[in-house]
Amino acid sequence: MRGPTVHFSRVNLNLGGTRILEDVTFSIAPGEIHALVGPNGGGKTSLVRSLLGEMPHEGEITIAWQESTILGYVPQALDLDRTLPISVADFMAMISQRRPAFLGMNRQVRESSQHALQRVGLENKSRRKLGDLSGGERQRLMLAQALMPAPALLVLDEPAAGMDEAGETLLERLLVESAQAGTTVLWIAHDLGQVRRIAHGVTCLNRTVQFHGRATELLTNERVRAAFGLQALRAQEVAELTP
Amino acid sequence: MNEVYEAIRQTLQAGAHAQTLPEMFQYGFVANALLCGLLIGPLLGGIGTMVVVKRMAFFSQAIGNAAMTGVGIGVLLGESVAAPYYSMFGFCLLFGLLLNYTRNHTKLTQDTLIGVFLAVSLALGSSLLLFVSAKVNTHILEAVLFGSILTVSDTDINVLLAVALLCALVGLPLFNQMLLSSMNPSLARVRGVPVHLLEYVFVVMITLLTVACVKIVGAVLVEALLLIPAAAARNLISSVRGFVLTSIVLSTVSCLAGIYIPMRWDLAVPSGGAIILIAAMFFLLTTVARAVFGRFREARA
Structure with a gap:
């Protein structure tokens, strides 16, 4: 199976006079695990819901389906x-x-x-x-x-919420297996350690795209501090995240 | 279909004459009433499970009240007092669809919105009914509100049968999708379920059902029969299969017993009231059972 390319181009979203997303542009390559990270309220879920066609967004979101058009979705805590x-x-x-x-x-x-x-x-x-x-x-x-059935595009909104350690390991294994089978994975993650372990690409979103690229290269101390705000992360967490 | 009903009535009458069945079966209306009970029991019990899951009991109450207005309009327009179905179906469908549309396009909370619609439909319905019943027959009001099983005609059974078939044909293949969209609309949409459309389909189903049951259970009590058997079943059950089947059985038993008991012992109570009281008894029993057994289960765990 070959998963689709997903392309967000100048996506804007306004809800009730508040700008939730501004000029969000990035792409996800087929068969990659792409993590979407960022502070709470930064618009991650809104972006996913725009992708699913549930938000009145502006701009273009294209899913270039290959042979299969099956979309798998893990909603935020049911x-x-x-x-x-x-x-x-x-x-x-x-x-x-x-x-x-x-x-x-x-x-x-x-x-x-x-x-x-x-x-x-x-x-x-x-x-x-x-x-x-x-x-x-x-x-x-x-x-x-x-x-x-096995999806070509798998979208997960904080799937690890409430999971124990065994669950998190299972999640990582399943995501890796899916990507190896060709599935494109878009994954809203909050555990940056997990992101570093298995994600290929990462986009940090806080209304606008803060940074975007390879997960291992980008999750450096300064960037993470800047994107999340210094207060948000404990020193120990930052130490775990940076190479 | 009328020949079929006639055949059933004659079989029961023959049974009554031969004294294999209680004496009351010699009357045609008893057979009619039981036929209706056998139709609405499973229908309301089955669809009631979805009403409970979707938390639409209050919504169906509003539709029941609208049926009163429907009867009033029917009488004003010159339809027969006993079967003003065109006006009832017409007005209730309009009312239900408008209510659902408003629900989707407002920021008001659901209970406020439905509360307003419910109050308006009750006020309008009671005013109109009292107005026309002064002209026609004061018993209309009582019959519309609480059901009047003795006056069920072949037309009423036909309407009920048609609605039952329609609900089964539409509701059964859409059951899973409706359940999923009430649990998580986003997930349902991703899986290709037309969530909004199904909501309207369900509203139409409850509306048709309510109108078809007004004659037997009464406008203000139909909602109770959609709610109580399913709520009673939910007290005890942990699977969809048990939920639906138990709700259907409780609802059918309530209907048949609620029709039979007042006739058998000559009690001057309306069928709707008796049916709901019996259903409510089941609810009470299952609630007590749940409290008691639930505590045992917790103590064991």
Whole structure:
């Protein structure tokens, strides 16, 4: 599979008189893991939602699809009514078949959803109610659904929120595997250590693009301090990030 | 279809004469009422699960109130008092679509907006109904508000059957998509679900359903039957399958018992009231069960 190139060209977004994004221009190469970093409120989620066509942005966002146009999406922490009687298996049925979830899964869907749950380590929780999953487990489920069917473009909005260390390692492995299979990955990340480990490209966004380029070269002490504001990072974190 | 209803009625009457069935089955209206119960039970129970998930109980209450206005308009326009379906369908559809459109295009919170619509529809409906019932028959008001199962005609059953079929044909293939879009609209859109369109489809479904059930359950009580069985089921269940099936069973049992018990013991209560009271009893039982068993489960864990 070959993932698409994604190109943001002079993207502007105004919401309620506030300028959220200004003149955002950068590209993501096919098959690369591209991290979007920046301070809270810097417009990362808004940019992703513009990409998904959910924001009234100006400028151009092009996804140059190759053979597959499948888009996988991991939303920011799924907020839901905890009392909803929907199990993990129901959720998988819901997203992958037309037959109403209450009539059960057909065999093919059962196999593929079991496989997807295995990949994220939730194979023994398929009968668990969504509301009874921990935050990290819910994020794993969101990962599982985004990988089913295998996407050409994978967009993740802070997928590691609420995940434990094992979850974070799993996330890194799945992103690397996806990129190796050709998937283009756009990933809103908050853990810069993770970004340094697996991302190819990185864009730092704080209303405007602060910097953009190769992850290993760009995440230097000065740049990170400047982009996030010196106060935002503890000295220890900065030390971890810089080579 | 009327021949089919007639055949059912005659079979039940024969059973009553042969004393294999209770005596009340010799009356045609009893058979009609039970047929209706068998139709609306599964229908309201099934769609009610979606109403609960989408938190649209208040919305459907507003549609129920609009049905009163629909009846009033129908009588004014010269439709039959017993079946002013054109006006009811027309007005309620307009009302439901306008409410949903406004909901999508306003910054008001949902409960404020629906509260206003609900109040207006109640005021308009009651004024109009009292106005026309002074001219026609004072019992209309009672029948529209709380249901009047004894007067169900073949036309009413036909309307109900048509709406039931339509809801099943449209609702079943869209069930998963509707559920997903109410859980996370962004995720649904990414997966190609037309979220806004489905919202309107669902509003139309509840509207048709409400109008078709006014005769049996009553305008102010339809919403309760959409809400209570599903809410009762949710108390106990942790899977979609159990949720939908339990809600359907509770709703159907409530409908049949709510129709049968007042007739069997000659109680002068409206069918709608009896149906809802029985459903509410289920809700109470499941709530207590949840509290008790939930505590056991927590203690074990």
